[in-house]
Amino acid sequence: MRILLVEDEAKIAAFIKRALTEKRYKVDLASDGNQALIQAEIQPYDLIILDIVLPGRSGFNLCEQLRKKKISTPILLLSVKDSLHDKVKGLNLGADDYLTKPFEVEELLARVRALLRRGRNDKLPILKVADLCLNQVTQKVTRAGKPIKLTAREYALLRYLLIHAGEIVTRTMITEHVWGEDSAAFTNVIDVYINYIRKKIDRDFKHPLIHTIRFTGYILKEPDSA
Ligand code: CA
Secondary structure, three states: OEEEEEOOOHHHHHHHHHHHHHOOOEEEEEOOHHHHHHHHHHOOOOEEEEEOOOOOOOHHHHHHHHHHOOOOOOEEEEEOOOOHHHHHHHHHOOOOEEEEOOOOHHHHHHHHHHHHHHHHHOOOOEEEEOOEEEEOOOOOEEEOOEEEOOOHHHHHHHHHHHHOOOOOEEHHHHHHHHHOOOOOOOHHHHHHHHHHHHHHHOOOOOOOOEEEEOOOEEEEOOOOOO
């Protein structure tokens, strides 16, 4: 997996690059918006991590240009700006996700994994882990062939966990992607909903699929995987 990191602050760039390289991603660095555009056009990247305030050309502008040129590489925007306006603007210009500085390295890595995976999984009609199946066309969910009734919110949450099966999803990711931009879903609301779907998909089965990752979030995975 090859990632283009566009960040002009040397310290932050080095920090992110080190974290990603440790996880065996190949990372190219650009410190200028114009240079980044050229690099992204030449090299097919799997992901672009993009700071908003840059010399040459802003991250917003770069994002817009890339999408105009039909380059559909997932883009993760980074910024110190935390206003809803900037977030919405970035997403409207074609970015896929948004992370506000300062952030924990685990949060960054979770987003990176999610974006690298999303491209593949959310286009499949059937999401499946072990004997749990979610059909994105009919919106029917079954476990071991037994139909499971979910509310719309439970379905959205389970679908999100399934798209990212095998990976940790943080509560922040769930808030933003399942509850949406304008909601104030608190951690305990997410925990309550996780418990609802646990009761429906895990309680009557020998091997639970949803696991809590302490202080971080949740993972839905095959029972026998690590
Ligand atoms: Ca900057």
